[in-house]
Amino acid sequence: MRIQENINLKKYNTFGLNCIAERLFHLEDEVDLVKYHQHPNGYAKQRLLFSGGSNLLLCSEIKGTVAKIEWNGIKIIKETEQDVLVEVAAGHSWHAFVLWAIDRGFGGIENLSLIPGHVGTAPIQNIGAYGVEVKNSIESLRYYRWETGEIEILSNKICDFGYRTSIFKTQWRDKGVILSVNFKLTKDKHNLNTQYGSVIDEIHKMGELPSILSISKAIISIRNNKLPDPKVIGNSGSFFKNPIISKNTLSELKEKHKDIPFYDQENGKVKLSAGWLIEMCGWKGKTHKDAGMHDKQALVLVNHGNATGEELWAFANHVKEDVYKSYKIKLEPEVNLIGLSNL
Ligand SMILES: Cc1cc2nc3c(=O)[nH]c(=O)nc-3n(C[C@H](O)[C@H](O)[C@H](O)COP(=O)(O)OP(=O)(O)OC[C@H]3O[C@@H](n4cnc5c(N)ncnc54)[C@H](O)[C@@H]3O)c2cc1C
Structure with a gap:
């Protein structure tokens, strides 16, 4: 586990804010998380736990510890003719996971293309875009509770998803860590969502037919035109x-x-x-x-x-x-x- 002191978090937050943290723990696997929990300067002094840093507004100085989730990986748990169950580690890039799924013909999350951040954070505010919310593809997740140091399996229902919210943003805010998320993705090529805004127009403009790939490409193009790139602004x-x-x-x-x-x-x-x-x-x-x-x-x-x-x-x-x-x-x-x- 890598620990840095008096570290500027500028490159770790998409607002590009200068924020000096007393200590930054890099959590590279789940074992690191347990070590961090027990470390005298770790969880005991935690002021912030974060992942991709794309949903944070930071003050200039953090007196205490900051921890960054960095473990990643994708594993297929079960596959049938209709769908597939996939377990994805919390620190995996969200967009990289979307591309991985599209590459294999697994649908359900293509409308969420190019949303920054990591997979373990996606359930927290139930990320959504272009008529789709991530809650519709989440089967369950693994959750490490600070109070007990135990891992729980939480079903979709327990997460209490709503518009840009879940139990992790309300009742259980800062109470634990999402370790990995299980997604149920579909192999049904006709189960597409092109209702929202300009998606279908963009697909036609590209001269393509609706598919999980063309939806993703259309949404990437729309987002690139409309939203500022955090690397630039x-x-x-x-x-x-x-x-x-x-x-x-x-x-x-x-x-x-x-x-x-x-x-x-x-x-x-x-x-x-x-x-x-x-x-x-x-x-x-x-x-x-x-x-x-x-x-x-x-x-x-x-x-x-x-x-x-x-x-x-x-x-x-x-x-x-x-x-x-x-x-x-x-x-x-x-x-x-x-x-x-x-x-
Ligand atoms: C250009 C741009 C476009 C965006 N577009 C969208 C959009 O279309 N739709 C949308 O919904 N959002 C959008 N977002 C917001 C953001 O990308 C998402 O909210 C994303 O899920 C945040 O992930 P992150 O890993 O960067 O979270 P972070 O900023 O690292 O963390 C956010 C919060 O989650 C907590 N947290 C992080 N990881 C964990 C974990 N594993 N367990 C428990 N708590 C954790 C942190 O403590 C923090 O409170 C956009 C952001 C940007 C910059």
């Missing part, structure tokens, strides 16, 4: 969640804002577009020092260079206040705030 994808409200609240809003877009949800509620609300309040493309909202996608908070986590968070709060003033809607961050107060 620091960001964490969507900074706020899309608000879910009741139909009554929507009716009230429509009295003043007739053109407000909304999307019906399965639970009888409606989802609003946080990006639209932010854009309507005039924040799209606005900056203050090096903090800003992206000029192509208003929902993406960006670091144009040397912003601190504190500056980005202050900027995000101005946006949030303006949206509240105009629409009486409280935006909630989707990104995990580390060492910054959740106002």
